[in-house]
Structures are given as structure tokens and as C-alpha cells.
Amino acid sequence: MEIQQDMTISEKLKILTDAAKYDVACTSSGVDRNNKGKGMGDAHACGICHTFASDGRCVSLLKILYTNECIYDCKYCINRKSNDVKRASFTPDEVCKLTMEFYRRNxxxxxFLSSGILKSPDFTMGLIYETLWKLRNEHHFFGYIHVKAIPGASPEIIEKIGFLADRMSTNLELPTKESLKALAPNKNQKNILAPMRQIQAGSGNLIAPVNDGYSLITRRGNKMKSKFVPAGQSTQMIIGATPETDYQLMSVTEYMxxxxxxxxxxYSAFVNVNHNIDAPAPVGPNPLLREHRLYQADWLLRYxxxxxxxxxxxxxxxxxxxxDPKCDWAVNHLERFPVEIMRADYYTLLRVPGIGVKSAKRIxxxxxxxxxxxESLKKMGVVLKRAAYFITCNGKTMFPLNMNQDFIARSLADTDKRQTYAIEQDTTYKQMTLMDMGVRVNG
Incomplete structure (x- = not known):
């Protein structure tokens, strides 16, 4: 371990933004809050900007680790304690300075603030709490804040941070106890699930004093100025480091x-950064394509x-x-098609490939x-090159239908070849990061 002394804030930023790239957080804020002319920044439910990491992953916000020092030795993590990497830690004031200066520059x-574990979970979460308290109360920052909860931290510190953050997340890391024990021996599911359950249950069991930066909360439900984790919680699983199937992964997702x-x-496709894990053969030709399919299926579950x-x-x-999972399902259930656009109910329309939530509502x-x-379906956003195999419009088909499973599957696969190739070759669109833009911070 190489601990850097007397580093500038820009040098720390370079290390700790790169160290944070494996935490996935491509989310809109899910919360509305206006500063009413008394502070800096707003949070809008669909107003969070996005950027992309150098490896093509979509990241939101100023995304950093508080520290990449860690007392744990997870085999999959680049910041594990046994790795010889440059180490750096911010101070609460430095995180505040970065956030405010980047916000002012638009x-x-x-x-988005995550962290390695410095000394202990409670010690680290205490530093994060101090950071958020200063942002909210000294700098009057009303913008969106997403914080990672560290498993093993006390319920009291989770409660206090929950009134300052908009969203909190606790990484599930791996989907089974066996996998967690094999690759992250310092972690266990009980400690991971405890803050999840606390955040899910909401606040009300603790007294939050006024001088801690938020209103007095009582079990009687008195009116409060700050809400507890108003944008809810999220989690992340690493896929491909252990032998779980897509069925197991999606079953855990549904349960969550x-x-x-x-x-x-x-879902984060496993990258063997430490070259110390004999990972099982990936499902399919490319782990990024498997990740893509999981996200598509996740969308089907949620919407x-x-x-x-x-x-x-x-x-x-x-x-x-x-x-993709929706087309695959439809091809294997041709007995349900074609459906008549003028009569099918909303949820039946949603099951048609090429028809999404917006276009189903418009129809x-x-x-x-x-x-x-x-023609009107096309103007509504229906992707006819997929939907045409599964619908009739006023009793008519767009072209003579051949309801042969192999024929339809081949035709649909041909329409997706360009996107699949881009994912397999990692040639998807990439946007500049803050570092690519040449951002400089004094210090």
C-alpha cells in the first residue's frame, strides 16, 4: 500500500474518481427540492445530468470515493487492502469545496459519494456524515446527494445520514451467501441487509436533534422539514465473478x-482487475452483453x-x-399473437415487442x-420492424405474416445485430468525463 502524503486536491480527485468507477449509479434523482433563494442548487426528479466513464459506463453527478483506503480484502476490488495502489483520502471540507466549485461551473x-472503509464502518460513516452536514448547513447546498451506506455501520449513523441524503444505497455485491463468503470474507449478508431494511422501513424510531442539521423527529409523526431518504434506495450486484445463472440473479432482483x-x-459486469479470480465461463460471448440483457429484463420487471x-x-x-428478453419471450409464446391494436388492453400491448410504455399509453x-x-403507430413511437410480426391493425397485418418461430426469431435478430455488435466490441457511444474536459481545481 502506497499512502500519499501532502497531495493536492486535484491529485486526490484523479485517484478517487478513478477508484469510484466500479460503483454503478446511472439514476435520476427521484426527488424535487427547491432552495427558495436561500442556498445553492436544486434537486429535480428528472433533472440529474449524466456523464460517462472512460470505460463507457454511465455515471451521474460528481462521483467520488471519500477514500480508497480499506480494511477489507475483497478479491474483486481494486481498493482491497492487499493491493499495492496509490491511496488517498479527502477531508469533509475538500469534498464540500469540490461539490460547490463544480456546481458553480455547471x-x-x-x-455521488461512496468510500472504502477507513478504520471501521462507523468511523468512515461519521466522516461522510460530517461532509453532508457541512454541505447542507454551512454551504446551504440543496442539490441531489446519493450516498453509499457501509454494511456494519450502526443504525444511529445510518439514521442521521438518511436525513441529509436524497438516496442511499447498500451494495449487495454478490447474490448468494456462498459467493460472498468466497470472494468477500469480511462481509456477510446480515450486515448488508440490515441497512437496507432500515432504509426501507423509514425513520421514526430515533430522535434527531435540531442541532444535527434536521428537524426534531418523534414517533408521534410530528411535521418535519427533512425527509428520510426521500429518493429511496438502490443496490448493485457483480455478475460473472461467480457461477450464478441469470435466473438466480433476476430472482434476487425480484426479491429486492x-x-x-x-x-x-x-448490474456490474465483472472485471478481473486483480487477476486473482478463476471466474467461470461468462454466459454468452461478452460480459457486457450479458449485463445489457439483465438491464433489459430488469426494465420488464419494473415497468x-x-x-x-x-x-x-x-x-x-x-x-x-x-x-432481447422481450422478443425472446414473444417468440416463445406465438400462441398469444397477433394482437389487435384497436382492442388489446394496455398490459397486453406492453408485451408486444416494439411497443413501450409511452407508445402503449398513446395507443x-x-x-x-x-x-x-x-403509419399512425409509427408516429406514436412504435418500432414496427419488431411489432409488425405480432400485431394487426383494424384486422390487417402490415405484410403477410409467417408465424413460424424460427423465421421470426431470425428476422428480429437481424434488426438487433448493429446494437449487439457495438456492445460486444465495446464501441458504444462515449461522452467525455470531467477529467477528459481538463477540469482543474485549485489546491
Whole structure:
């Protein structure tokens, strides 16, 4: 371990932004808050800007680690204690300075703050609490703040931070106890799930004193100025480091959404940065493509009314790498198609490939007043190169349909070849990071 002394804030920023790139947080804020002319920044439900890391991952906000020093030795983590990497730690004042200066320059609209574990979970979370308290109370920052909760931290410190942050997240890391024990022996599911349950249950069991930066909270539910984690919580799983199937991963995801009311579950394709894990053969030709399929399935769970056991099962435990999960489901359930656009209910329309949430709502609204045709469907956002195989419009098809499973599957796969190739070759669109922009911070 190489601990750097007397580093400038810019040197720390370079180390600690790079160290944070494996924490996925591509989210809008999910909360509205106006500073009412009394402070700096606002938080808007859909107003958080996004940027992309150098490896193509979408990241939001000023995304940094408080420190990359860590007392744990997780095999998959670049910041594990046994690695010989440059170490750096911010101070609370330095994080405040970075956040405020970047906000004033319009580089960011908020802060994503994670951390390695310095001395102990409570010690580290105490430093993060001090940082957030200063941002909110001394700098009057009203922008969006997303904070990682450290497993093993006391409920009291989680409670205090929850009134200062908009969103909190606790990384599930790996989907099973066995995998966690093998790759992260210092962590256990009990400590990971405890802050999740606390955040899910909300506040009310503790007294939050006024001089800690938020209003007095009582069990009687008196009116309070600050809400407890108003934008909810999220989590992240590493995929590909251990042998879980897509079915197992999505079953854990479904459980997280139902039992812990997660706003998002993120998936991070395993990168063997330490070259010390004999990872199982990845599902499909590319781990990034597998990650992509998991995100597509996650969307189906959250917005399209699908259940995991409709998409996968023990006999068919992994997603088709050639077809996206929705198209794959439709091809395997041709007995349900074609559906008539003028009569199908909203949830039936959502199951048609090429019809999304917005276009399904537009269809159900517009057809009350007019007969729809394929041209009007295209204007509503329906992707006809997919949907045409599964719909009729006023009893007519767009072209003579061949309801042969192999034919439709090949036709749909051809339409996705360009996107699949881009993911496999890692040639997807990339946006400059703050470092690419040549950001300089005095200090």
C-alpha cells in the first residue's frame, strides 16, 4: 500500500474518481427540492445530468470515493487492502469545496459519494456524515446527494445520514451467501441487509436533534422539514465473478424490489482487475452483453408487468444473447399473437415487442377517437420492424405474416445485430468525463 502524503486536491480527485468507477449509479434523482433563494442548487426528479466513464459506463453527478483506503480484502476490488495502489483520502471540507466549485461551473447537479472503509464502518460513516452536514448547513447546498451506506455501520449513523441524503444505497455485491463468503470474507449478508431494511422501513424510531442539521423527529409523526431518504434506495450486484445463472440473479432482483422496495438494482459486469479470480465461463460471448440483457429484463420487471418465472426457469436459466428478453419471450409464446391494436388492453400491448410504455399509453388514448393505422403507430413511437410480426391493425397485418418461430426469431435478430455488435466490441457511444474536459481545481 502506497499512502500519499501532502497531495493536492486535484491529485486526490484523479485517484478517487478513478477508484469510484466500479460503483454503478446511472439514476435520476427521484426527488424535487427547491432552495427558495436561500442556498445553492436544486434537486429535480428528472433533472440529474449524466456523464460517462472512460470505460463507457454511465455515471451521474460528481462521483467520488471519500477514500480508497480499506480494511477489507475483497478479491474483486481494486481498493482491497492487499493491493499495492496509490491511496488517498479527502477531508469533509475538500469534498464540500469540490461539490460547490463544480456546481458553480455547471459541471454537475449533485454528488455521488461512496468510500472504502477507513478504520471501521462507523468511523468512515461519521466522516461522510460530517461532509453532508457541512454541505447542507454551512454551504446551504440543496442539490441531489446519493450516498453509499457501509454494511456494519450502526443504525444511529445510518439514521442521521438518511436525513441529509436524497438516496442511499447498500451494495449487495454478490447474490448468494456462498459467493460472498468466497470472494468477500469480511462481509456477510446480515450486515448488508440490515441497512437496507432500515432504509426501507423509514425513520421514526430515533430522535434527531435540531442541532444535527434536521428537524426534531418523534414517533408521534410530528411535521418535519427533512425527509428520510426521500429518493429511496438502490443496490448493485457483480455478475460473472461467480457461477450464478441469470435466473438466480433476476430472482434476487425480484426479491429486492418486492421486499426492500428498491428503486433500482444495478448490474456490474465483472472485471478481473486483480487477476486473482478463476471466474467461470461468462454466459454468452461478452460480459457486457450479458449485463445489457439483465438491464433489459430488469426494465420488464419494473415497468412491463413481467415476472421472472415468465422469462426464465431452471431448465432455461440464461437469457438469449441474440434476442432481447422481450422478443425472446414473444417468440416463445406465438400462441398469444397477433394482437389487435384497436382492442388489446394496455398490459397486453406492453408485451408486444416494439411497443413501450409511452407508445402503449398513446395507443390506448388515441384509439378512443380514431381508427389507427400503421403509419399512425409509427408516429406514436412504435418500432414496427419488431411489432409488425405480432400485431394487426383494424384486422390487417402490415405484410403477410409467417408465424413460424424460427423465421421470426431470425428476422428480429437481424434488426438487433448493429446494437449487439457495438456492445460486444465495446464501441458504444462515449461522452467525455470531467477529467477528459481538463477540469482543474485549485489546491
Amino acid at each position: 459541471y454537475i447537479e449533485g454528488l 424490489y418486492k421486499e426492500y422496495k428498491m428503486k433500482r438494482v444495478f 412491463y408487468g413481467f415476472m421472472v418465472n415468465e422469462l426464465l426457469n431452471e431448465k432455461r436459466p440464461n437469457f438469449n444473447v441474440v434476442l 390506448t388514448s388515441a384509439r378512443r377517437y380514431n381508427n389507427l393505422n400503421f
